[in-house]
Amino acid sequence: MKKLAILALICMLAESCGDSDSPTLFPQEDFQTTVDGKDVSLYTLKAGDITMQVTNFGARVVSLWTPDREGKLDDIVLGYNNIDNYVNNPGERFLGAVVGPYANRIANGTYTIGEEVYNFPQNNNGQTLHGGLKGLDMVVWDVKEVKENSIVLFCLRPDGQDGMPGNLAITMTYTLTPENEFKIDYLATTDKATHVNISHHSFFNLKGEGNGTIEDLEMVINASAITPINEVLIPSGEIADVTGTPFDFRQPHIIGERINADNEQIKFGAGYDHNWVLDKQTDGVEFAASVYEANSGRFMSVYTDQPGMQFYSGNFFDGTTKGKYDKELRYRESIALETQKFPDTPNHSNFPSTLLNPGETYTHTCIYRFGVR
DSSP states (O other): HHHHHHHHHHHHHHHHHHHSOOOOOOOOGGGGGGEEEEOOOEEEETTTTTTEEETBBEEEEEEEEEOOSSSSSOOOOOOOOSSHHHHHHHOSSSSTTEOOOOOSGGGGGGGTTTTEEEEEEOTTBBBEEETTTTTTSSSSSSEEEESSEEEEEEEEEEETGGGGOOOOEEEEEEEEEEEETTEEEEEEEEOOOOOBBBBOOOOTTTTTTTTOOTTEEEEEOOOOEEEOOOOOBBBBBBOETTTTTOOOOSSOEEEGGTTOOOOOOHHHTTTEEEEEEESSSSSSOOOEEEOOOOOOOOOEEEESSSSEEEOOOOOOOSSSOGGGGGGGGTTSSEEEEEESOOOGOOOOOTSSOOOOTTTTEEEEEEEEEEEEO
């Protein structure tokens, strides 16, 4: 009897250990609803060592589970635990979402194409942020295909939505690879000249959501310059060398080393909230950045074919909103790494063009690769 009891205890412990190494997935029914007459649901993707859940409302990454160096899984993105909190967000609107059709900011909510002046809702300190009031994050995407490791989503953004020109047809594919990559491929066409700059807005914490500051993470950014901003986070149009500044991450630095430096740009962003001009050698997909968390051993690297990347250090979270697992979304406990063209490009002729004309195709690839060391 004693041997049987010991065997039973071993089995119970083994099962318990197995459960701890399995992702805690959200039930699909918590994300099933209808928004603007379209069905919303939740989809689970798996490949390699990672598991990701996605809702087609805003094409949002709801959870992303990756192992640490001991094999322990954590959900490393911020989010909410049900669809109601995404639709009627109590705090941060862009958690895990696709942002656009113009990611980042447009100064004073206006730009000109030819002789035509276009005006947009000013939803952020007098500027247009991430597409305005009804950006790509606030619409239900059509699910075109789902496989074990990928999902294909489609959105037709109508001409004149929030003032932006053109019927913009966007196809976006999320793919998990055996190499533990989360790959995003964007493709868009238009029937009228318009500016397009689409990006992804997951907030990452390699310790796990709600598990502490990101200031002790090690960062590398493959960039020799930034686009400096003013007090409302709009670029001046300058391309500024990062040498000798808190923005030089060409060699590894701890994020918190210089995040509170006596520096005008740091003060404008309340920390890091800037676009880095990547040191691209080709038009193809190249290394952009990496982040390392020493305790867990988790390592994330970012690759893109875009000329810029926004690094945001979670400066405006204040803990008043709860995310998943009843954890508060707190100050500087997450980072966003948004591959992109430059903010406010339509109003700066020296920036790489974002203009998309009929007959042309917008493409963009971003890869987040996960590992340990």
